[in-house]
Amino acid sequence: MIVMDCQFCTEFTARESTTRIITETAGGWVLLPTIGSLTPGYCLFMPLEHLDAAADVTPAALAGVTEETEQMRTLIQARYGPVILAEHGPRDCELGASCCSHCHLHLIPVPDPDAITAAYEKTGGPGRRLTSMTGLSAAADGSYLYLSPRPGEHYYWPSASFARQFVRRVCADQLGIGDFYDWRDHPFTENRDRTFAELTTDLHLADAA
Numbered sequence: 001m002i003v004m005d006c007q008f009c010t011e012f013t014a015r016e017s018t019t020r021i022i023t024e025t026a027g028g029w030v031l032l033p034t035i036g037s038l039t040p041g042y043c044l045f046m047p048l049e050h051l052d053a054a055a056d057v058t059p060a061a062l063a064g065v066t067e068e069t070e071q072m073r074t075l076i077q078a079r080y081g082p083v084i085l086a087e088h089g090p091r092d093c094e095l096g097a098s099c100c101s102h103c104h105l106h107l108i109p110v111p112d113p114d115a116i117t118a119a120y121e122k123t124g125g126p127g128r129r130l131t132s133m134t135g136l137s138a139a140a141d142g143s144y145l146y147l148s149p150r151p152g153e154h155y156y157w158p159s160a161s162f163a164r165q166f167v168r169r170v171c172a173d174q175l176g177i178g179d180f181y182d183w184r185d186h187p188f189t190e191n192r193d194r195t196f197a198e199l200t201t202d203l204h205l206a207d208a209a
Contacts (some may be wrong), residue, residue, distance in 0.1 A: 023203055024048075030047075032046075034046055035192065038171055044106060050062040052131065073107055077109070086167040087106065088159065088164075123166070142158060
C-alpha cells in the first residue's frame with residue numbers, strides 16, 4: 001500500500017532514482033541514513049509498504065523483521081559502537097510521540113545505552129519488559145514507545161507521557177547537542193552522507209569477503 005501524502009512512500013516509489021537506501025532486505029525493508037542524523041551511523045529501518053507501526057506487522061512476519069533489524073544493528077555497531085533501537089509507534093493515525101505515520105525504527109549509536117533507558121523511565125516509569133520486538137503485536141493497544149538499548153533487552157511504554165521526537169531529544173542531550181534534536185531544523189547532512197558512504201562500503205566489503 002502507498003499513501004500519497006507520505007514523504008517516505010513518495011521517496012520509495014521513485015527509489016530507482018534515490019541514493020539514500022543503503023540496503024534492502026528480502027522482506028521488503030530498507031536501511032537508510034536519516035535526515036537529522038545527530039551522529040554518524042544514525043539510520044532508519046523501515047518497510048517499503050506503508051504501515052503505521054511495527055506492532056501492525058503480523059506476529060509471524062515480525063519475527064523476520066526482528067532478525068533483520070538485529071542484522072542492521074550489528075552492521076552499524078561494528079563501525080560506530082553501541083546502538084539503541086527505538087520506535088514511536090502510532091496506531092490508527094494517533095501520532096503520539098511520533099511525527100510520521102510511516103513505520104520507522106531508529107538505530108542510533110550512543111555513548112551510554114543505559115542512560116537512554118533511564119531517561120525513558122524518568123518520563124514514563126518502568127517500561128513493560130518484552131521478550132523481543134515480536135511482543136509488540138500483543139502489547140500495543142494504542143500509540144506507544146519501544147526501546148531496545150541492546151540486543152536481548154526490550155521495553156514498551158504507552159506514549160501519553162512522552163514528547164514528540166522523544167528518542168531524538170534524549171540522544172541529542174547525551175551527545176551534548178540538546179538544542180539540535182529537531183530534524184526539520186537541523187538536517188545534519190554531513191553526518192547523513194558520511195553514514196551512507198561508510199555503511200555502503202562496509203556492506204560491499206562484507207559481500208566480497
